[in-house]
Amino acid sequence: MRDDAAKVWMVSRFKDVRGLINDPAMLRSPHAAEEGSISRRFAQMNDGDGPQSILFMDDPDHARVRKPLAKALYKRTQSMKTEIEGLIDTVIDACPADGIFDLMKDVAIPVPVLVIAHILGVDESRLDDFREWSEAAILSLNPVRTPDQTAQMEAGNQALLQYFSELLERRRRNPREDLISDMASYQASGGEMSDAELLTNLASLLIGGNFTTTDLIGNGVWLLLTHPDELRKLRADRSLTGPAVDEILRFESPVASTSRTLPADHEVAGCPMKQSQTVFCSLHGANRDPEVFAQSDRFDITRAKKAHVTFGGGQHLCIGAPLARIEARRVLEKLLDRYDTIELAQDEIVWRQLPFFRGIEELKIRVS
Numbered sequence: 491m492r493d494d495a496a497k498v499w500m501v502s503r504f505k506d507v508r509g510l511i512n513d514p515a516m517l518r519s520p521h522a523a524e525e526g527s528i529s530r531r532f533a534q535m536n537d538g539d540g541p542q543s544i545l546f547m548d549d550p551d552h553a554r555v556r557k558p559l560a561k562a563l564y565k566r567t568q569s570m571k572t573e574i575e576g577l578i579d580t581v582i583d584a585c586p587a588d589g590i591f592d593l594m595k596d597v598a599i600p601v602p603v604l605v606i607a608h609i610l611g612v613d614e615s616r617l618d619d620f621r622e623w624s625e626a627a628i629l630s631l632n633p634v635r636t637p638d639q640t641a642q643m644e645a646g647n648q649a650l651l652q653y654f655s656e657l658l659e660r661r662r663r664n665p666r667e668d669l670i671s672d673m674a675s676y677q678a679s680g681g682e683m684s685d686a687e688l689l690t691n692l693a694s695l696l697i698g699g700n701f702t703t704t705d706l707i708g709n710g711v712w713l714l715l716t717h718p719d720e721l722r723k724l725r726a727d728r729s730l731t732g733p734a735v736d737e738i739l740r741f742e743s744p745v746a747s748t749s750r751t752l753p754a755d756h757e758v759a760g761c762p763m764k765q766s767q768t769v770f771c772s773l774h775g776a777n778r779d780p781e782v783f784a785q786s787d788r789f790d791i792t793r794a795k796k797a798h799v800t801f802g803g804g805q806h807l808c809i810g811a812p813l814a815r816i817e818a819r820r821v822l823e824k825l826l827d828r829y830d831t832i833e834l835a836q837d838e839i840v841w842r843q844l845p846f847f848r849g850i851e852e853l854k855i856r857v858s
């Protein structure tokens with residue numbers, strides 16, 4: 491299907507989506523997209539003069555920046571797993587022992603910020619500032635933000651980059667066990683990455699990772715509370731926590747779509763398409779494709795394991811996927827350990843109005 495106003499194609503079958511996102515010839519930079527397309531316009535709204543997040547880069551620069559960053563993030567995610575789980579436990583232990591609270595405000599929003607701050611090496615004394623800057627920087631994901639929000643976003647971005655730049659200097663002098671020290675040491679050993687590329691991509695870990703993981707946690711708890719049989723299965727067999735997280739990721743994917751741009755005229759999903767045309771790949775559509783997932787509209791934590799496309803694929807496969815899975819698993823485990831009963835304490839759910847994302851505004855739960 492082609493949307494002539496947005497100047498994009500849309501594919502939604504699993505095989506078409508996977509074929510495109512895994513194709514190494516496809517481009518991601520919005521500058522490769524045709525003039526007037528929504529991808530190009532959105533990029534123009536956000537573009538400063540500096541470097542881009544790896545999400546919007548193409549090779550060879552994409553591989554040059556992504557490889558060391560992804561390696562450092564994977565290494566820290568593994569080596570800090572116990573500390574990450576400890577942080578999550580502390581957040582949930584601070585929630586009321588019984589009564590009603592908002593899971594989004596008290597758990598799903600704070601957890602990803604706290605965890606990424608710890609991995610990066612943010613000083614504890616600056617955590618509140620860091621939270622505020624991250625929230626402002628994330629406004630870049632909102633294509634319909636107000637002028638006030640744009641000003642807030644720019645100020646948050648500036649403050650974040652300034653702080654990361656100071657932290658990088660300090661870690662060059664005194665390395666610690668954190669991701670910023672890893673990247674400083676990569677640069678010192680001759681790794682080809684400018685400070686500006688590094689700082690932008692440190693900020694993109696927050697922008698790409700915070701909302702999405704918040705939504706994974708919120709959507710997951712909501713799905714389990716609205717499917718009591720599935721919740722019962724999980725309580726009875728905790729080895730289902732990993733499969734439950736993957737079924738949540740498939741069923742209510744926090745990111746609705748990704749995109750690829752054609753480097754040359756090419757036939758996609760049986761349609762002739764032109765060079766520079768952009769194709770939106772519906773991750774929601776692909777993950778509910780009945781050709782691939784039997785009874786695809788059924789939320790079933792015991793369904794046979796099959797790869798979904800929630801984290802995209804190919805060269806741009808999400809580098810935060812292992813971290814997001816660790817966080818979501820621990821939140822579910824800890825909630826079930828801490829509370830004998832958890833139920834929804836509101837009648838209607840309000841979904842956040844943000845294009846391309848799927849997440850809940852507020853999730854009041856009653857616990858005991």
Ligand code: HEM
Binds near residue numbers: 702744
């Ligand atoms: C449930 C949580 C998450 C979801 C659903 C998600 C989803 C995605 C998707 C769909 C992409 C684009 C992939 C493509 O176009 O093929 C992506 C890329 C990316 N994600 Fe995530 N993400 C999540 C968590 C995270 C976290 C926790 C981080 C970092 C701490 C992160 C950092 C990134 C980065 C840096 C990219 C760009 C990779 C590249 O283009 O090479 N994400 N993510």
